[in-house]
Amino acid sequence: MSGAFTITRGTRVSRILAVGAFAALAALACAPLWAQASSLNLLTQIFAYVALATMWNLLAGFSGLVSVGQQAYVGIGGYALFALTIVGGLHPLVALVAAGVIGGLIAIPVAGLLFRLRGAYFAIGSWVVAEVFRLLASQISSLGGGSGTSLPARIVTGMADGRQAREFMIYWTGLALVMVVLGLTILLLRSRWGLALRAIHHNELAARSNGVEVTRIKLLVYVVAGFGTAMAGALIFLQKLRISPDAAFSVNDWTAFVIFMAVIGGVGRIEGPIIGAILFFFLRQALSDLGSVYLMMLGLVAIVIMLRAPRGVAGWVADRFGFEPVPLERRLASSKPNIESKPESAHV
Amino acid sequence: MAPILQLDSISKRFGAVVVADGLDLMVPQGEALGVIGPNGAGKTSLFGMITGTLPQDGGRVLFAGEDLAGLSPAMRCRRGVARSFQVPQPFGGMSVFENLLVAAEFGRADRSGDLTTACAEILERCGLINQANRPAGSLTLLQRKRLELARALASRPQLLLLDEVAGGLTEEECHALVGLVRDVKETGVTIIWIEHIVHALVAVVDRLVVLHGGAFIADGEPREVIRRPQVMEIYMGIPADA
Numbered sequence: 146m147s148g149a150f151t152i153t154r155g156t157r158v159s160r161i162l163a164v165g166a167f168a169a170l171a172a173l174a175c176a177p178l179w180a181q182a183s184s185l186n187l188l189t190q191i192f193a194y195v196a197l198a199t200m201w202n203l204l205a206g207f208s209g210l211v212s213v214g215q216q217a218y219v220g221i222g223g224y225a226l227f228a229l230t231i232v233g234g235l236h237p238l239v240a241l242v243a244a245g246v247i248g249g250l251i252a253i254p255v256a257g258l259l260f261r262l263r264g265a266y267f268a269i270g271s272w273v274v275a276e277v278f279r280l281l282a283s284q285i286s287s288l289g290g291g292s293g294t295s296l297p298a299r300i301v302t303g304m305a306d307g308r309q310a311r312e313f314m315i316y317w318t319g320l321a322l323v324m325v326v327l328g329l330t331i332l333l334l335r336s337r338w339g340l341a342l343r344a345i346h347h348n349e350l351a352a353r354s355n356g357v358e359v360t361r362i363k364l365l366v367y368v369v370a371g372f373g374t375a376m377a378g379a380l381i382f383l384q385k386l387r388i389s390p391d392a393a394f395s396v397n398d399w400t401a402f403v404i405f406m407a408v409i410g411g412v413g414r415i416e417g418p419i420i421g422a423i424l425f426f427f428l429r430q431a432l433s434d435l436g437s438v439y440l441m442m443l444g445l446v447a448i449v450i451m452l453r454a455p456r457g458v459a460g461w462v463a464d465r466f467g468f469e470p471v472p473l474e475r476r477l478a479s480s481k482p483n484i485e486s487k488p489e490s491a492h493v
Numbered sequence: 494m495a496p497i498l499q500l501d502s503i504s505k506r507f508g509a510v511v512v513a514d515g516l517d518l519m520v521p522q523g524e525a526l527g528v529i530g531p532n533g534a535g536k537t538s539l540f541g542m543i544t545g546t547l548p549q550d551g552g553r554v555l556f557a558g559e560d561l562a563g564l565s566p567a568m569r570c571r572r573g574v575a576r577s578f579q580v581p582q583p584f585g586g587m588s589v590f591e592n593l594l595v596a597a598e599f600g601r602a603d604r605s606g607d608l609t610t611a612c613a614e615i616l617e618r619c620g621l622i623n624q625a626n627r628p629a630g631s632l633t634l635l636q637r638k639r640l641e642l643a644r645a646l647a648s649r650p651q652l653l654l655l656d657e658v659a660g661g662l663t664e665e666e667c668h669a670l671v672g673l674v675r676d677v678k679e680t681g682v683t684i685i686w687i688e689h690i691v692h693a694l695v696a697v698v699d700r701l702v703v704l705h706g707g708a709f710i711a712d713g714e715p716r717e718v719i720r721r722p723q724v725m726e727i728y729m730g731i732p733a734d735a
């Protein structure tokens with residue numbers, strides 16, 4: 146009887162969608178051939194936001210760590226990029242990866258502090274930590290202190306030959322970043338750690354009693370989120386070419402908008418932040434002429450979605466059509482016919 | 494034989510309520526021990542202190558000779574201590590199979606071998622194989638009780654703590670479950686079983702202790718213990734002179 150049982154995960158829909166995702170990826174990789182510079186610029190911003198929202202979703206949606214302080218890592222990533230290129234003399238792309246590593250390393254002691262807090266206290270604590278980092282950044286006089294600094298021309302021009310090559314390079318870096326962040330998230334969630342995260346989500350007491358080291362797994366997630374968020378921050382400020390403490394550690398830009406995307410897209414679903422980020426940019430482009438009314442419209446959209454589709458657009462689609470683009474569930478398959486195999490089942 | 498579990502003057506109180514008043518207990522390897530006692534006697538708290546979810550105020554818990562002080566519930570599970578909960582605690586949105594897989598992946602000290610097949614075989618033994626891919630939250634009470642037992646077994650425990658697995662079941666369901674526990678006992682697993690359904694308990698356990706007010710007031714052969722007047726008075730509510 147041994148070997149009669151195996152695990153299956155994919156569904157027909159998920160395999161079709163995987164093919165679609167690769168086609169979209171190929172089209173995006175070729176975008177410099179068909180898109181204007183302004184479109185590439187916009188796409189890169191979307192990539193950065195998809196990365197940020199995916200990381201926030203990994204924390205809040207999958208691990209119960211509702212942080213409103215992820216701007217700390219955006220700022221750390223941005224400042225690390227500027228410091229490593231201006232002071233350290235590294236190539237911006239090397240500095241971007243190094244910025245991610247720095248973000249991940251800083252996340253370890255920060256977690257030691259924040260993990261003493263739970264729920265709402267954790268959320269507020271994470272914001273306080275981000276403010277501390279903002280104040281620290283304004284003390285770095287070699288990077289312009291409180292008023293910030295620009296990336297020197299020699300670094301910008303030294304990145305690639307010519308303006309167009311530089312724009313392409315930043316675009317492809319953004320695409321690579323979002324692939325790394327999404328790939329890392331999917332791998333993590335489909336690994337045994339992902340199984341543990343789902344167990345913790347559904348019943349923390351039972352998870353502890355069945356051998357799951359809850360704190361250790363949450364720490365792993367927090368460090369991964371610090372890594373991904375800091376790399377996204379580095380990309381954002383590589384694109385902006387200018388950094389200041391207020392811009393780098395903005396709770397509005399790097400957390401409020403990010404939470405908006407994750408919530409309207411679907412918290413706790415991998416495709417949620419992607420859909421949310423696209424919707425956000427669509428709304429921003431469509432409503433940008435309206436001035437401050439635009440923010441009220443965003444608020445209205447958020448309220449309507451939270452009332453009408455509390456699991457976000459992706460959750461609504463999944464509930465309505467039984468649609469699972471990235472299945473996390475492990476299904477027991479047997480050569481024997483007696484296992485019921487209706488895919489009606491589990492939510493993440 | 495060396496005891497697999499030893500409680501060395503364990504004490505615990507919640508305010509004025511004493512749930513463990515210097516408890517001493519030796520459980521030899523392979524024994525099935527029944528625990529009875531009125532509500533609030535400290536039975537479930539005892540399990541909490543053995544598994545590490547409830548820190549004791551004083552005393553030591555020794556498992557296979559090792560003091561468990563400072564070990565998290567997860568570490569104790571990997572040492573070989575598994576429990577079922579009185580109120581079933583499934584991972585509701587996950588499938589029955591995945592519930593077991595969590596325990597197999599994280600609760601075992603050694604996770605070599607084919608965990609998928611190991612979990613599937615436990616599901617077959619516990620009569621849940623047909624529900625393997627159903628969400629655990631959709632199970633009936635009997636199935637949930639079986640799942641508690643199955644998940645505890647998936648971590649391959651040396652010591653299995655059962656907290657009222659037969660409670661709330663019909664006579665027939667109870668009978669089936671007793672058979673299941675007896676099968677587990679046959680495999681050499683040490684069992685401590687808290688149960689209000691005394692006849693189910695007596696059918697399986699080698700020894701019975703009675704917990705009352707945080708102290709063991711009786712300890713011995715099950716059929717003999719339940720006939721002691723003191724036990725009948727405290728536990729059954731029957732006055733000793735009736």
